[in-house]
Amino acid sequence: MNFIRERAAKDGMQEAETIGETVERNGVTFVTATVSHDRGTPQVVRLANRLDGPVWPPRLGDETAPAWTDGTWEARVGPDQALGVGYATPAPPLADGGPLSVVSVTRATRDGGTSPEAVLASLDDWSPPSDALDR
């Protein structure tokens, strides 16, 4: 069993934290973790499996847990909330670091639309005006 704590930042923007553990049993690694962040507004957090094998996400009957798509977990995490994440994989635990990496943390919005990066790129270049002289 190994206890892991991962903090990650993407694009120098916002951070999220996963705290969890891995247990290996009969050649299967079980990962359990909680995800949280310290922003004041809800964030969409994406996590990726770092272990070298397929993700076996939780299933209920025929339905796979909706947060998982192709080895990537994505969900809204509210302020002061710690959300549980769990999955299994045939890959062994990593010797260095946790099984989950934080891919991105972005502010949760109610709908899609243009990405902030595209909007920022469309704005006029900023440069200090020439009359802003040292005083």
Next chain:
Amino acid sequence: MILAVCGGKGGVGKSTLALNLACELDAVAVDADLATPDLPRGRGPDLHDVLAGRAAPLEAVESVDGIDLLPCSRSLAGARAADLTELPKALELVDRQFGRVVVDCPAGLARDVGYQIHGADAVVLVTTPDRAALLNAVRTRHLAGELDTPVASVVVNRATSDEDREIAARAEGELGATTTLVPRREPLAESFRAGTPLRDHDPDCGALTAFETLTERIEESERQITEDAEPA
């Protein structure tokens, strides 16, 4: 919560409002007007140093006359060396430490303001009751919408007549956020020239009531914004 005080047009009283809001909300005031800063100067490292990687954001926060301030200096070289993309991270670090940040944004709608609005959790739009300022406020509101940053509240500054009250009511409908009218008062202008919040300068000034109303409305918006984005 990070609040960006912006409005597009220069000279509408953004910095005066930012300083007073920081005082009322017990927040850190960040002077993000990189080329023409207006908030009181500091003595230590400033925002230019932070955005050039020469100082950590928390190192640059200092207490000036009882206000927590991340100042900016009037240095063209400093402004040129500043990396805007570092701003959101710097704001976030200060927010995490102090719990609330009020960002005094420059005029205009170029990329510097874009990064400030993007890095904020909500914006406070400031305008005066004239056509040019109101149009700029609408444009700023549009940009904030594109960047998914909600408008916490609107301020119509330097109101002098009953007609301004009507303009504020229309601005409220147009901009989609509670609008507070701040009357033109000489002590307010004086207090800002002295670099002090109105509460410390002249606690009996009528404009202070407007700031108190505004503070309540912003706090209410903050609760609303947090709830709105809550998972269903």
